[in-house]
């Protein structure tokens with residue numbers, strides 16, 4: 001990565017839709033894709049005289065996520081009205097949490113490795129707060145370009161969201177990706193949300209600015225909140241683009257609006273990300289909290305969380321990804337990288353690996369088979385590990401037989417493919433492929449013959465030309481029809497040549 005002339009500073013605001021059957025304050029369905037405005041009622045339409053009732057399940061899912069994010073959970077929290085007008089908000093206010101959020105001051109451990117395909121380098125990103133709020137509706141604009149009309153679908157109005165606000169401790173587009181991936185993995189494992197970005201159940205805004213070195217200190221450009229980021233890739237691209245834009249604007253001597261000149265009195269701004277063009281466009285001054293005239297929601301009682309409730313939620317959480325990475329290394333002796341590959345695939349994969357490792361007695365081999373072969377098969381056939389035809393006992397048998405018979409990698413892969421194609425056992429696949437075992441004695445005899453027939457190759461080798469033995473190795477492979485294990489051949493050859 002080239003060294004930048006500035007430091008990128010990013011805080012992410014993520015909205016996660018909670019996996020409840022019904023909305024946060026009424027009994028309407030939260031199912032995605034229902035006919036427009038069919039999942040609505042007087043409460044979520046905000047008609048006069050109705051009273052909201054809190055969905056306890058939503059609060060419980062939020063508690064789970066908050067605990068997993070290492071947040072402090074307060075025993076007493078309340079609801080507030082956030083007042084603003086927008087056509088997708090029929091009540092003219094959103095029920096949210098303002099000064100007493102349900103949780104705050106936590107952290108999430110992410111992978112900050114320069115090359116995340118090689119290693120997991122932990123970095124803690126602080127969480128300022130995680131609070132509950134209800135979603136607004138959705139405007140559907142006529143995109144024909146002929147000026148048409150806009151429609152509003154209020155099915156989403158009142159859907160429970162958990163807003164997770166990170167500290168500005170993310171320092172690159174790559175780290176933002178790592179943060180979102182880790183958050184998504186954890187939240188999915190906890191069954192708190194399905195985090196489908198295309199369906200809007202994971203949404204992200206990025207607060208971006210840059211710190212430019214100046215003398216002993218630095219100057220910070222004004223904050224821009226980038227919205228409309230609907231994929232993880234978009235978040236990464238938008239951060240890179242916006243940071244570079246701010247740096248160039250700051251340094252532009254011809255620009256009257258230059259950050260450098262106006263520094264200090266430029267208000268926070270909101271920008272939209274235009275994915276097709278790969279640019280951000282600054283839209284408006286960002287609202288301050290005082291613009292929303294927050295006040296306590298008079299129709300809802302405050303929430304009191306007792307220790308018994310917290311304990312129940314805690315007991316139901318299971319192992320979190322960060323704990324799993326540690327355990328796989330400690331219990332199975334896996335490398336940091338292998339443990340991360342398995343963990344990032346989810347709990348079902350880890351269970352698959354553990355059963356295979358237990359049955360074949362070789363955790364390293366089980367992990368290698370998973371990362372080198374099984375993962376490729378799953379990707380190729382777009383399958384989940386639950387749908388995968390080869391169950392742990394079958395893979396464990398294959399691993400054990402490969403070892404016992406000294407099959408080389410190519411032969412082992414042939415057996416694996418045969419098992420996948422025919423559903424046969426490893427033993428049967430080996431027989432079907434006509435793979436025969438070559439005893440060490442037989443192999444030694446073949447090698448001796450090769451040495452005797454190639455005095456020149458041996459002489460060259462003895463003069464220091466290591467490649468000279470390739471001819472003999474080739475003959476051995478030919479004689480054994482490619483079934484000899486090269487490691488064993490090397491060992492025997494070295495012994496024979498003293």
Ligand SMILES: [Zn+2]
Nearest residue numbers: 026028041044
């Ligand atoms: Zn409703």
